[in-house]
Amino acid sequence: MSNLEQEILRHERRWTAGVIIAVAVILGAVLYAAFALHVNPPSNIETIDPKTLHLSAEFTESNLGTRVEAGGQVTTRIVTAQFAFNPQCIVVPANEPVTLRLASPDVIHGILVTGTNVNSMVVPGYVSQIRTVFTKTGDLLMPCHEFCGFGHSQMWATVRVVPRENFRPDANGRVACEKS
Numbered sequence: 001m002s003n004l005e006q007e008i009l010r011h012e013r014r015w016t017a018g019v020i021i022a023v024a025v026i027l028g029a030v031l032y033a034a035f036a037l038h039v040n041p042p043s044n045i046e047t048i049d050p051k052t053l054h055l056s057a058e059f060t061e062s063n064l065g066t067r068v069e070a071g072g073q074v075t076t077r078i079v080t081a082q083f084a085f086n087p088q089c090i091v092v093p094a095n096e097p098v099t100l101r102l103a104s105p106d107v108i109h110g111i112l113v114t115g116t117n118v119n120s121m122v123v124p125g126y127v128s129q130i131r132t133v134f135t136k137t138g139d140l141l142m143p144c145h146e147f148c149g150f151g152h153s154q155m156w157a158t159v160r161v162v163p164r165e166n167f168r169p170d171a172n173g174r175v176a177c178e179k180s
Contacts, residue, residue: 050124053079053105066090068173075099080109080122080144083151089158089177093167094137100130110146113159121146134161 001009033039053059059079065087066076074093079086080102092098102111102122109122115136122128134140144155160177169175 046127046129047125048103048127050103050105053103058101059103061086066092066175068169068175073097073099075101078102078111078157080104080111080155082106082149083144083155085142085144085155085157087157087176089160091160091162091167091175091177092134093164094134094161096164096167097131097133100128100132102128102130107148108146109144109148109155111142112145114141114143116140118142119145134159137161137163 048056048059054061057063059077064077064079066074069075074096076090076092076098078090078100081104100111100118102120103126104122104124106124108124110120111122111128112119113134116132116134118130118132120128120130138161140159140161142157142159144152148155158177167175
């Protein structure tokens with residue numbers, strides 16, 4: 001083997017060692033995040049028939065919006081359909097855990113609540129679930145961020161975050177935006 005071949009082989013071994021080290025560091029970071037920090041991909045896989053979505057108990061029109069469940073958990077149910085969110089406005093308490101449950105009867109939609117970590121896809125046939133705590137009060141814009149057709153630019157809703165003392169459910173545990 002000539003000196004040139006030995007030099008090339010030495011460089012190739014260095015690059016191979018560097019790649020192995022980089023892969024090991026990345027794998028170590030992923031495992032650390034998963035096991036030590038409990039950062040995992042979403043795993044709430046729940047299916048629903050998009051054709052009968054509006055007929056099911058959870059996503060009937062009368063059950064949409066924000067409700068305080070029996071155990072005190074605040075749950076908001078939203079249907080994303082071309083080209084609107086139903087309901088158009090939801091009310092949630094500040095600094096309290098909130099579960100957002102979304103479903104779509106038609107095409108893929110996306111939600112993004114500005115100024116928060118809420119960002120999710122809403123795929124027909126599946127229920128998207130996000131658990132979060134809203135820390136900033138006020139009206140937050142929630143646009144659809146996944147192109148869903150020609151009316152996509154008009155598809156948005158409002159998330160009204162109110163202080164806990166102003167979050168007043170009715171006798172059925174429901175809270176809704178005031179109609180103007």
